[in-house]
Amino acid sequence: MEGKAKEEAGKGGVIDTWLRKHRLIYIGATRHPFILAIRDGTVNYSSFKKWLGQDYIFVREFVAFAASVLIKAWKESDDSEGDTEVILGGMAGLHDEIAWFKKEASKWGVELSETIPQKANQVYCRFLESLMSPEVDYTVAITVFWAIEAVYQESFAHCLEPDTNTPPELQEVCQRWGNDGFGQYCHSLKKIANRLLEKASDDLIMGKAGDDVLKKAEVELIRVLEHEVEFWNMSRGTA
Numbered sequence: 496m497e498g499k500a501k502e503e504a505g506k507g508g509v510i511d512t513w514l515r516k517h518r519l520i521y522i523g524a525t526r527h528p529f530i531l532a533i534r535d536g537t538v539n540y541s542s543f544k545k546w547l548g549q550d551y552i553f554v555r556e557f558v559a560f561a562a563s564v565l566i567k568a569w570k571e572s573d574d575s576e577g578d579t580e581v582i583l584g585g586m587a588g589l590h591d592e593i594a595w596f597k598k599e600a601s602k603w604g605v606e607l608s609e610t611i612p613q614k615a616n617q618v619y620c621r622f623l624e625s626l627m628s629p630e631v632d633y634t635v636a637i638t639v640f641w642a643i644e645a646v647y648q649e650s651f652a653h654c655l656e657p658d659t660n661t662p663p664e665l666q667e668v669c670q671r672w673g674n675d676g677f678g679q680y681c682h683s684l685k686k687i688a689n690r691l692l693e694k695a696s697d698d699l700i701m702g703k704a705g706d707d708v709l710k711k712a713e714v715e716l717i718r719v720l721e722h723e724v725e726f727w728n729m730s731r732g733t734a
């Protein structure tokens with residue numbers, strides 16, 4: 496695949512290099528037993544209901560994080576108009592998502608107003624808050640943003656593949672993040688992140704870089720994957 500096509504496909508960029516390098520944790524986050532149980536129809540519904548309540552709490556926090564990335568895109572000079580529109584599209588999706596959580600929670604008899612954030616959720620939300628600070632570089636923030644969205648896209652798309660046994664009543668959940676439109680949105684985020692990571696890499700080589708943005712982006716990406724694994728684990732917890 497030649498350069499341009501490769502870039503279009505989001506292949507061959509910095510992110511794909513990192514996903515190969517850290518493939519174990521990436522698989523841990525995107526092929527978690529909770530997801531595999533949905534896919535083969537063996538998930539127990541108390542785990543699913545626990546995940547639903549906790550994810551609603553997370554998404555409320557994620558809205559604020561998305562807004563902080565939008566501001567960083569707005570402040571950024573190069574080509575960030577396109578970036579701002581992609582991020583704004585994601586925020587519009589979050590608006591629909593919150594309405595969907597409320598409908599889905601009432602369908603399953605989950606009382607969202609009484610749901611208490613569990614430890615793994617609290618830790619993940621504190622991690623998000625730490626990245627909302629203006630000191631955190633836009634390149635790091637957009638890479639984290641992409642990773643958070645991509646884990647759900649990869650996980651739930653896996654449950655929609657042919658010859659899976661995803662229960663009919665969980666199809667809608669899987670479609671929410673597994674659909675092609677969300678996949679295209681994640682691809683747009685990946686292209687933005689790769690563009691900025693390439694630039695950070697050039698700056699580093701040219702000795703123009705202040706702090707090592709590339710290293711920080713890689714570290715935070717791995718942290719996202721670890722938090723995602725803990726988040727899935729939480730739904731299986733008995734607590």
Ligand SMILES: Cc1ncc(CN)c(N)n1
Pocket residue numbers: 550553554557643644646647723726
């Ligand atoms: C924990 C978690 N990670 C990611 C997503 C997708 N925005 C989510 N809803 N929840």
